Amino acid sequence: MKKVSLKDIATEAGVSTALVSYVLTNKDKKARIGEEMAKKIREIARKLNYQPNHIARSLKSGRSFTIGLIVADISNPFFANIARTIEDEAKKHNYNVIFGSSDENVDKSQDLINVLVNRQVDGLIITPTEGSEQQIRQLQEQKIPFVLIDRFFPEIAASYIAVNNRESAAGAVSHLIKAGRKRIGMVAYKTTLHHISERIGGYQDALQQHGIKATNSLLKKARYSHLKEDIRLAIDELLKGKHPADAIFFATNSLAIEGLKYINTLGIRIPDDLAVITFDEGEALDLFYAPVTFVRQPILEIGKAAVRVLLEQILDGTTTTTAICIDTTLVVRKSCGSR
Amino acid sequence: MKKVSLKDIATEAGVSTALVSYVLTNKDKKARIGEEMAKKIREIARKLNYQPNHIARSLKSGRSFTIGLIVADISNPFFANIARTIEDEAKKHNYNVIFGSSDENVDKSQDLINVLVNRQVDGLIITPTEGSEQQIRQLQEQKIPFVLIDRFFPEIAASYIAVNNRESAAGAVSHLIKAGRKRIGMVAYKTTLHHISERIGGYQDALQQHGIKATNSLLKKARYSHLKEDIRLAIDELLKGKHPADAIFFATNSLAIEGLKYINTLGIRIPDDLAVITFDEGEALDLFYAPVTFVRQPILEIGKAAVRVLLEQILDGTTTTTAICIDTTLVVRKSCGSR
DNA sequence: CTTGCAAACTTAAACGTTTAAGCATATTTT
DNA sequence: AAAATATGCTTAAACGTTTAAGTTTGCAAG
Numbered sequence: 069m070k071k072v073s074l075k076d077i078a079t080e081a082g083v084s085t086a087l088v089s090y091v092l093t094n095k096d097k098k099a100r101i102g103e104e105m106a107k108k109i110r111e112i113a114r115k116l117n118y119q120p121n122h123i124a125r126s127l128k129s130g131r132s133f134t135i136g137l138i139v140a141d142i143s144n145p146f147f148a149n150i151a152r153t154i155e156d157e158a159k160k161h162n163y164n165v166i167f168g169s170s171d172e173n174v175d176k177s178q179d180l181i182n183v184l185v186n187r188q189v190d191g192l193i194i195t196p197t198e199g200s201e202q203q204i205r206q207l208q209e210q211k212i213p214f215v216l217i218d219r220f221f222p223e224i225a226a227s228y229i230a231v232n233n234r235e236s237a238a239g240a241v242s243h244l245i246k247a248g249r250k251r252i253g254m255v256a257y258k259t260t261l262h263h264i265s266e267r268i269g270g271y272q273d274a275l276q277q278h279g280i281k282a283t284n285s286l287l288k289k290a291r292y293s294h295l296k297e298d299i300r301l302a303i304d305e306l307l308k309g310k311h312p313a314d315a316i317f318f319a320t321n322s323l324a325i326e327g328l329k330y331i332n333t334l335g336i337r338i339p340d341d342l343a344v345i346t347f348d349e350g351e352a353l354d355l356f357y358a359p360v361t362f363v364r365q366p367i368l369e370i371g372k373a374a375v376r377v378l379l380e381q382i383l384d385g386t387t388t389t390t391a392i393c394i395d396t397t398l399v400v401r402k403s404c405g406s407r
Numbered sequence: 408m409k410k411v412s413l414k415d416i417a418t419e420a421g422v423s424t425a426l427v428s429y430v431l432t433n434k435d436k437k438a439r440i441g442e443e444m445a446k447k448i449r450e451i452a453r454k455l456n457y458q459p460n461h462i463a464r465s466l467k468s469g470r471s472f473t474i475g476l477i478v479a480d481i482s483n484p485f486f487a488n489i490a491r492t493i494e495d496e497a498k499k500h501n502y503n504v505i506f507g508s509s510d511e512n513v514d515k516s517q518d519l520i521n522v523l524v525n526r527q528v529d530g531l532i533i534t535p536t537e538g539s540e541q542q543i544r545q546l547q548e549q550k551i552p553f554v555l556i557d558r559f560f561p562e563i564a565a566s567y568i569a570v571n572n573r574e575s576a577a578g579a580v581s582h583l584i585k586a587g588r589k590r591i592g593m594v595a596y597k598t599t600l601h602h603i604s605e606r607i608g609g610y611q612d613a614l615q616q617h618g619i620k621a622t623n624s625l626l627k628k629a630r631y632s633h634l635k636e637d638i639r640l641a642i643d644e645l646l647k648g649k650h651p652a653d654a655i656f657f658a659t660n661s662l663a664i665e666g667l668k669y670i671n672t673l674g675i676r677i678p679d680d681l682a683v684i685t686f687d688e689g690e691a692l693d694l695f696y697a698p699v700t701f702v703r704q705p706i707l708e709i710g711k712a713a714v715r716v717l718l719e720q721i722l723d724g725t726t727t728t729t730a731i732c733i734d735t736t737l738v739v740r741k742s743c744g745s746r
Numbered sequence: 747c748t749t750g751c752a753a754a755c756t757t758a759a760a761c762g763t764t765t766a767a768g769c770a771t772a773t774t775t776t
Numbered sequence: 777a778a779a780a781t782a783t784g785c786t787t788a789a790a791c792g793t794t795t796a797a798g799t800t801t802g803c804a805a806g
Contacts, residue, residue: 071792073791073792073793074792074793075792083755083756084755084756084757085756085792085793085794086755086756086757086758086794086795087754087755087756089792089793089794089795090755090794090795093793093794095794095795099754099755099795100752100753100754100755101753101754101755102753102754102755105754105755119521119524119525120525120792120793121466121525121527121791121792121793122525122526122527123462123465123466123471123526123527123791123792123793124466124761124791124792124793124794125792125793125794126462126761126793127460127462127463127466127760127761127762127763127791127792127793128760128761128792128793128794128795129761129793129794130761132462134505134526142487142490142491142494143484143487143488143491145482145484145487148481148482148484148487149482151481152481152482152508155481155506155507155508159507159522164505164522164526165505165506166473166503166504166505167494167504167506168494168498169491169494182458183498183503185458186458186459186460186461187461187462187473187503188460188461188462325690325694328694329693329694332694332696350690350691351664351689351690351691352689352690352691352693352694353694354668354691355664355667355668355671355691355692355694355695356694356695356696357671357695357696410762412761412762412763413762413763413764414762422785422786423785423786423787424762424763424764425764425765425785425786425787425788426784426785426786428762428763428764428765429764429765429785432763432764434764434765438765438784438785439782439783439784439785440783440784440785441783441784441785444784444785459762459763460761460762460763462761462762462763463761463762463763463764463791464762464763464764465763465791466761466762466763466790466791466792466793467762467763467764467765467790467791468763468764468791469791
């Protein structure tokens with residue numbers, strides 16, 4: 069049973085394919101098609117269960133109505149939910165999403181970009197990995213519309229959607245200070261990515277603002293590639309000595325979850341022995357015996373904004389960049405002690 | 408900067424596009440192209456940074472090298488990881504994945520199928536929703552290759568990849584019995600989907616096998632659409648009365664997570680007051696103070712098998728169905744008490 | 747009864763590939 | 777030396793759409 073094409077309908081109706089095309093794309097008014105003929109064609113189309121061939125359409129129009137999405141890690145619920153939001157939002161505009169996960173790997177990122185561009189996506193939404201500046205610049209040269217999310221490169225003028233990481237981090241740390249914590253440690257990723265630097269900056273801002281000296285011994289960085297080991301080490305170091313940390317600020321949910329898994333094994337009680345706060349939500353953090361206070365990034369808003377900005381760029385064909393910075397909210401729960 | 412096409416290369420080299428096509432698709436041997444000409448063409452292609460237009464290629468070949476994936480809920484880590492595995496596996500075979508989440512909604516499922524089929528996917532991998540039998544039958548009639556995962560309809564002969572739900576569930580429940588639990592409740596979804604029925608069946612099998620009478624008062628079903636409320640109700644009912652349940656078997660991870668969130672608020676201690684066991688993993692279950700014993704479904708294996716079976720069907724053009732049933736493993740942790 | 751124009755359709759080219767078939771020219775086989 | 781085969785390339789059609797431009801017919805206006 070071959071696919072039904074315009075030609076089949078045309079033959080059945082005894083007319084040209086052009087006529088059928090006009091009718092089925094609702095240009096019958098503009099193209100002055102006779103009413104009864106239009107009706108007849110629509111009927112035959114329904115009878116034969118005609119489904120337009122999207123590929124042929126794309127070839128003709130030069131647009132695929134597909135956007136490519138590259139997330140840093142699809143198994144992270146933050147990105148999974150971003151992906152879902154973007155998919156939903158794109159569908160509202162009759163766009164589809166092809167996605168891939170770069171797993172924070174710059175080569176995989178390049179591969180994905182190549183594949184998606186070959187597939188003629190009309191634009192890209194990307195969480196750029198560390199060291200992918202060149203890839204981004206190349207997209208600009210090729211005039212391929214794209215929007216960065218979650219992270220961006222301050223030295224590259226490109227559209228992006230991000231949250232005010234610095235202020236949000238500072239807010240989280242201030243919360244710890246107000247809850248009476250004195251020795252506040254931070255666990256971040258070892259990366260040059262701007263959003264992480266900003267979160268670290270915010271941590272330091274808050275300490276300074278409250279007259280606490282930020283010492284390097286309380287700032288720990290874990291490699292994405294050696295998460296488990298590095299986190300164990302970091303937490304060991306934070307909690308050892310005469311003056312152990314009495315609070316930890318995790319820069320992302322994956323860090324927090326790994327960290328808490330380890331903390332659990334140490335018999336340390338949250339929030340009595342240690343307060344914990346993190347960026348990003350996650351079911352694991354809800355279910356934790358002391359539900360974890362966290363900085364909520366408005367995923368829905370981010371996803372919607374990303375699609376909106378990208379589609380504007382695609383439709384207008386403009387090169388103007390739009391940078392959007394969204395506020396977060398601090399969701400206070402038990403992990404920092406009651407106030 | 409327009410995209411570079413075969414024609415551009417052909418013009419630059421002073422030859423026909425056919426020649427260029429032969430060379431760049433490595434059919435130069437077969438098509439008896441001169442060596443130096445082949446070299447020249449390849450050089451020009453590199454110089455102009457030629458990227459083949461996948462859409463044109465698809466139109467010609469009638470194949471899109473894209474598979475459509477419909478999961479039941481992308482925000483569920485089980486499906487997110489399935490999606491990731493399938494994407495990776497597909498990429499190995501030079502296939503891309505377009506995905507969508509049906510959110511267990513039969514209309515959304517139909518929408519997704521339509522969209523994906525219009526996009527000319529070469530085949531589909533689907534977690535069918537309740538009531539989607541007709542959709543599946545229609546795919547069969549249209550001779551569109553597809554593979555069901557996670558669930559299937561016993562009355563429809565179609566390829567599927569699933570786990571031995573009944574035996575796995577029975578194993579889990581046996582584990583509870585061996586751990587000394589007497590009054591074992593189960594929380595499942597209110598659905599006619601076969602995999603859930605099987606898990607319920609396995610629960611009953613195990614009870615019977617150990618000479619315990621399966622009573623309906625210990626079997627609770629929650630609606631997907633009213634998860635929170637129904638789970639609260641279910642758990643209230645299981646734990647009330649003179650003879651409250653001393654163990655609960657959750658049919659999926661989403662049920663377990665919602666259930667445990669509520670159980671947490673009741674001040675009930677796991678495993679002392681109540682043993683808990685569930686299907687599927689999840690970080691939340693790891694981080695729980697009593698890490699939850701669970702039935703592990705081999706996600707990697709499922710994803711790989713799905714892609715393999717689907718590609719076989721696509722390539723061979725056969726209509727033969729392949730049903731694969733995979734074993735699970737019980738991962739024992741603290742939530743059922745130590746043995 | 748022309749001319750003008752609107753209505754209802756058709757023609758044909760185009761999008762970027764692939765590939766069977768064709769056509770010279772050169773080389774080998776008989 | 778004629779016939780067969782090899783070599784290196786071109787032509788042209790095809791995939792399923794879209795759409796500008798063209799054609800035919802009928803009818804009202806001049």
